[in-house]
Amino acid sequence: MIRQRTYFTIVVISLSFSFASSSADAENFVQCLYNYPRTTTSISNVVYTKTNRSYSSKLDFSIHNLRFKSNTIPKPLVIVTPLEVSHIQATIICSQRHGMQIRTRSGGHDYEGVSYVSKHPFVVIDLINLRGIQVHVQKRTAWVQAGATVGELYHGISKKSKTLGFPAGVCPTVGTGGHISGGGYGFLMRKYGLAADNVIDAQIVDVKGKLLDRKAMGEDLFWAIRGGGGASFGVIVAWKVKLVPVPSTVTMFNVGRRLEENATEIIHKWQLVANKLDENLMIRINLRRVNSCQTRRLTVQADFESVYLGGVDQLLPLMQKSFPELGLVREDCTETSWVDSTRVRAGFRRDQSPDGLLNRTQLSVVSFFKGKSDYVRDPIPDVGLEGLWPLFFEDEAADAFVQFTPYGGRMYQISESEIPFPHRSGNIFQIQYGVYWHEQGKVASQKHMKWIRKVYKYMEPYVSKSPRAAYMNYRDLDIGMNNNDHTSYDQASIWGVKYFNNNFKRLATVKTKVDPQNFFTNEQSIPSLCKRRK
Template sequence: MKYLSSYFTFATTIVLLFSFDPSSADSHEKFVQCLYNYPYVTNSISSVVYTQTNSLYSSVLDVSIQNLRFFNATSKPVVIVTPLDVSHIQATIICSQRHGLQIRIRSGGHDYEGLSYVAEVPFVVVDLINLRGIEVDVENSTVWVQAGATVGELYYRISQRSNTLAFPAGICPTVGVGGHLSGGGYGFLMRKYGLSADNVIDALIVDVNGNLLDKETMGEDLFWAIRGGGGASFGVIVAWKIRLVSVPSTVTVFQVARTLEENATGIIHKWQRVANNLNKNLTIRINFWRLNSSKNGNLTVQAQFESLYLGPADDLIPLVQKRLPELGLLREECIEMSWIESILFMAGFTNGESTDVLLNRTQLNGLSFFKAKSDYVRDPIPDVGLEGLWPFFYEDEAEHGYVQFTPYGGRMDEISESETPIPHRSGYIFHIQYGVNWQEKGDAAEQRHLNWIRRMYNYTEPYVSKSPRSAYLNYRDLDIGINNNGYTSFSQASIWGTKYFGNNFNRLARVKTRVDPRNFFRNEQSIPSLVGLFTRMVQIYGEFTKLGNASVPNNHNTSS
């Protein structure tokens, strides 16, 4: 990428000129004026600034909202900025601090709790939708991908250059790369190659002082933190350099469904004991949902076993028959295809559809109201535990509810829990995602569905990880704890932080304190600074006094 040379010499002294004024009651108009007068903008910024009076404001805000729960939120951003280059991000960071506005950073809009575009305080959205460049280097098996690109766009660009290179990430093509990689990122290549974050080799981030940093200049600790610790706590990630992995020209997929009447519980029982110990080239995960039984028409639970094998079907069949014969996998249920075709298959696209659909940034099945939760499992759930889970699917609120089991093992067992902020490595046999969608509007409908998924989550507590009960950052869940709007103590943040990060939360907080001691980059579940409340008040007073006495260079417009 060519971003660094133009911006790395950005003067930190500008921060003193535009520094946060704690007593400021400036309106968003003065924030916008600050952007327009900012001295180091390389392209006109006015065309990418949207206030609430702008006729395009609503369409720009709504285009990346992925959860109807937050579609008509009353807490909307006072301004949206869709930067065209790094200088626009720098200006937004400095001017937001100067005028007392928070920043929320959006790449694809898939944050499960809407934190990338919803806040209870005056805030600005930095939407990276225009920063989506992708440079594939086939010779070195690397890619520079800007944070506003989607996973689908990344997959498409890789496939255009090679049919034997891939990247380990999720199957939802509309997820933004920026958040996906900074929160971990897993998919069907995880058991072979680890998480997305495990395959990041460089990054560009704009810090709280407006400096553009790469791996070398940001330092080992910050580079460690943003690969799984959530980038939005530390700055605005502009781009990632990722390592591509090898895949065969032919892979094999299958989706095999078994209902409770077809011994689904028994097959799951066996799956729990073998799925994490299978050949690294083979991943078999399970999706559960309800449907009407073909035998008696009554509701039942179906378990869909879906798999990617990095090789031909003739090699896959013996593996499954030996380790999971209970599934009864048949040769005709296995489909050979290329890796990029397997992405379309798992994402639910029609067989044979053009890969061009990966460039579409809107969800395949449209939007719905949505809530999810997550767990990690160390020991197989006994049959009695599974059998107690099934009745939840017969309730009215479960019409579009689901549970997903994703196996670990393989490469994940070989990576230390402290290698990145994500501690869920060796010792975990699978991961659980609980989800529920609904279309009915209104608070009552939302509460019913939230109650349903929370009761299911409470039910499984005896069968999942403990001390802490773990969770996955990219399946954001505010139920497990939140920060205050202002100062949040480390102990309070630890309530949710140790669930996502285990013992790594301590190091994340130390990194945060070094790179953003004033806790500018914050949200309901951002890493806290260890700078105490009293110390912070002294800091603010000093900054205010310094601003009042500062002499301003003649070449800087101070009207903002």
């Protein structure tokens, strides 16, 4: 009994000391911010500590995954929502002075919550107030601040031009800061490549608090932040992007085929032609479970979702020639504008206002989520697909999906070393696995996480090898994590080569040059090659 009481006393004292220490760190850090000399707008209005009434609402607003919203998840000591670059500079300098880590959040869609969760005392820089967009139609360029969402960018472009677009993602609430720095792809990928392929300048605040553009940062750092993840090197402030021409009319279709409607055979043919189709045509497959109308039993449906850069009269002959197995007819197709196609693909109804793209919250109810990714270099045989279908019938797969996104076109024309994103020629398509659930508690989370890991393991024989590649924007801590703030290059390579292949060493070299002491660090940040100071 005496030992138990002694242990309890020690724990209470330890926790109390830790809380007091953290509170003192936060107070000293905030005082440093207030004393920072170069801010033109008072920073006090954008600083939120845990004692502030708005703290929880500011933190929770951009959390799109309930896995990282529970009380057991570490919370930032301070949240800063900058109104100007000097607020970012002050936060970086004061964080270093007072031993705080920085996590930078632009949209909050990080699959593992890395942009707003840390085990160490940390500060969140939430860029939600820095979301200005300047579109220059004649130059076909735009400056977009890192806190703007993909939807806000699409909306801003459409207000200035009906025949310009940008090749970024489908989800409109994703922040451009993280999305573009990790690659970024959508229905324009086969025509124009990734979002990161179309960046022509950028602004970043480095570890010294300096604001750098492309010329000032140099080509090595500019290379690294376009696909290598900006959070490893500094805080991205803005991107200058190249806008791309789109026709005034595009054609969409979404055709569902179930297992009893020869879905397996149609998917097999899709694998043979999807990466060879006209580059104006993107057809991705979304696999999910549904109830069969015929048997009233569970079945798997393959939704063939497409955007074609042209009219239906051009699309139908192309499909009849290259992919007649789908059975596409005119009634399946809808002609619309490019920006409206982005709204519909995001889940909006056609009769909803285009201003819906400005909504920073999810279209559906926020739930728990886990995602993973793969790349496929050889067609998955029918026996492989047929072994996948039963996994959809398990209880945990009620709100699961497996998505196939085709390659080809522009993606095959760009070198794998042009930017850090290496997944180019040789890939037929990319796979995204995802599972949602709504039940609270550790047991439910473990069940669904176990399910998606089982699917991932099952797919191993049919996907890329040495390494088994993965997409950084579908961050997956299962594939490896840094040990600590000074993880060795070899340790980080366990996950690094899966995201970046042969580009990983160059990323580490750039990191060593611009952030040798590894201040900008997280569970999957690029490591510095410098040895740790004793």
